[in-house]
Amino acid sequence: MKGLRVLECLVRADKPLGISAVAAELKLQKSNVHRTLATLIAMRYVTQDASGLYRPTLRIWEQGARVIARDPVRRAALSFMQALHQESSETVSLVVLDGAHCLWIHQIVAPIPVRLTSHVGQRAPAIYPAAGKALLAYQPDVEKRVKAIATRYPESKRGRVKIAALLAELATVRRTGCAYSEGDWREGVNGVASAIVGADAVPVAALALSGPSERMDQERMKSLSNALLNACTHIGNALGAS
Numbered sequence: 484m485k486g487l488r489v490l491e492c493l494v495r496a497d498k499p500l501g502i503s504a505v506a507a508e509l510k511l512q513k514s515n516v517h518r519t520l521a522t523l524i525a526m527r528y529v530t531q532d533a534s535g536l537y538r539p540t541l542r543i544w545e546q547g548a549r550v551i552a553r554d555p556v557r558r559a560a561l562s563f564m565q566a567l568h569q570e571s572s573e574t575v576s577l578v579v580l581d582g583a584h585c586l587w588i589h590q591i592v593a594p595i596p597v598r599l600t601s602h603v604g605q606r607a608p609a610i611y612p613a614a615g616k617a618l619l620a621y622q623p624d625v626e627k628r629v630k631a632i633a634t635r636y637p638e639s640k641r642g643r644v645k646i647a648a649l650l651a652e653l654a655t656v657r658r659t660g661c662a663y664s665e666g667d668w669r670e671g672v673n674g675v676a677s678a679i680v681g682a683d684a685v686p687v688a689a690l691a692l693s694g695p696s697e698r699m700d701q702e703r704m705k706s707l708s709n710a711l712l713n714a715c716t717h718i719g720n721a722l723g724a725s
Contacts, residue, residue: 486519488509488511489519489520490528490539492505493538493539494539494543554588556588557589560589560679564690564714566714567711572593573698573699573707574694575591575691576691578614583632583636584609585618587605590602610633610636611664613662613691616656616663617691639668661676663704665701671695672694672695673699677708677715679715679722680724681723690711
């Protein structure tokens with residue numbers, strides 16, 4: 484457990500860290516951190532540079548790449564994501580729900596990419612991006628989840644979240660199949676998303692189309708919604724959904 488905490492600390496950091504910085508971040512003794520780092524170096528997950536600072540190696544990416552390559556949802560979605568990308572010329576993302584967050588696991592970027600957009604491996608509070616809303620809408624404890632996430636992340640780019648309004652929005656998502664975000668997570672970036680239902684009739688992921696607000700306005704997002712819903716249906720069928 485301690486080794487994973489230290490490794491995650493290094494992964495989150497924007498630059499290599501020293502023992503003191505890691506110990507302060509995790510509230511651990513320096514001697515414990517030193518021993519843990521020595522073990523991680525021996526396992527080739529961490530390396531130490533000439534200045535004595537520590538950083539993660541590509542071995543963690545290697546293991547993650549193996550896991551995601553075997554992911555059945557991603558494998559089922561690839562060809563349909565490509566078709567949707569060709570039809571829309573916008574960024575197509577495959578997103579899963581992980582606790583309070585949604586996590587991007589695959590993406591095909593638009594020919595003219597958007598700055599400050601979400602990327603593979605990134606997390607976001609699930610109540611803000613369209614993909615997160617598409618997945619939250621079908622959770623049996625949706626109200627409890629929404630309130631818990633809003634308590635942790637009460638502010639979006641457009642202001643403080645209003646729980647009653649959000650729950651009403653998620654009810655609309657359940658009725659129409661599509662969720663929308665207009666600058667809620669990334670300022671100037673809009674998106675539309677729909678859930679992918681697996682073999683047990685439970686959403687396993689969401690597919691999202693996103694782009695700059697001047698291009699992805701409400702009218703265009705709605706015009707792309709049928710293609711998005713069709714792609715999600717086909718992916719679900721590939722996964723054995725009835």
